[in-house]
Amino acid sequence: MAKRNVQLTEETVGPGDARKVAITLGLMVMLVLLGNSAARWTLSEYTTNRGYWLIHQKWKMIDSGRPPVDWLVLGDSSCNQGVRPDVFDPIVGGMSLNACTIGDMLVVSDAWMLETYLARSGKPKGGVVLVHVYDEWNRPLSNTFKDPLLGRIPLGWGFWGRLTPPVALDTKQKQELFLSRYVPLYSENKTLADWIMSPRKPFGRGFYLDPQGYMPNQLANPEGVHKDAQGHLRFVQRRRFVISKVNEESLRKIRELADQQGFDVYIANSPLYEGLLESDEFRAYYSQVQHGIERYVASSPHLHYVLEDPVTFAEGEMENADHLTHAAAAVYSQKLAEAIQAARAP
Secondary structure, X not given: OOOOOOOOOOOOOOOOOHHHHHHHHHHHHHHHHHHHHHHHHHXXXXXXOHHHHXXXXXXXXXXOOOXXXXXXXXXXXXXXXXXXXXXXXXXXXXXXXXXXXXXXXXXXXXXXXXXXXXXXXXXXXXXXXXXXXXXXXXXXXXXXXXOOHHHHOOOOOOHHHHOOOOOOOOHHHHHHHHHHHHOHHHHOHHHHHHHHHOXXXXXXXOOOOOOOOOOOOOOOOHHHHHHHHHHHHHHHOOOOOOOOHHHHHXXXXXXXXXXXXXXXXXXXXXOEEHHHHHOHHHHHHHHXXXXXXXXXXXXXOXXXXXXXXXXXXXXXXXXXXXXXXXXXXXXXXHHXXXXXXXXXXX
């Protein structure tokens, strides 16, 4: 059988000139810019990355025109899922705002949020609460730049040098921050590719904060708790506690603001999985953290250390070794509020 000749469709190419090339390139650039702007807005509200979303949303609460609160609660994700305003507020009195984000934002995020809040709304009448996991105090500044998390803070460019303590960024870090913040087509290409495969996914992400910033988690994950606990036990092996420079500078700023404006700051340990305390090495390291915080709190009458001994929970009440379910968060919130009330007593 003879082969047929297959002739490709001919394309008609008109004569080119510099003007047509410029118009074509201009249209391409415009399409990229429009696509990038659309992606940037959508990712800020509907990203599938919970940490990114939390940072953005909590900062919007801090830097918005909402009425002042009586209690400003700051810290990491253990606090985000652990401090329930509906339980905390009736005990301490007044209204609270849970502005806790994630651990890799370090205590520097607390200091920046507090400084920003005070400038906009004034000091909270009740006080400020800091809730952190024991292993955050030693984390260095480099943790903050693993996924350019600073790019999720919705403040004007250069805020990291204006707020206290200032953070020095080198040229490469500024480039990463710029790309993370303004060029999501490049910095979040994996998320965008995931969207193309599952277009409805970002809009059904399931992230939810109540009006006061608390994120409820209904499901326990015992297997995840045990796996996370093993990581904590490896972390404390043959390790001595030393607070990182950036966290110490941040605590110093918080103390300075409290002393200047006359409000109290209550530092609390996060909830923990009860199985961790069965380890001698874990208890030894945890004790070092406790002594370190105690020494710092002694430097000001406006600083108070509450829940020095951790409030522990079973694996069936947790998502990981320091994240609680909604029901367990009620227990932790009650104990936190009662400890603060005890510290306030004459």
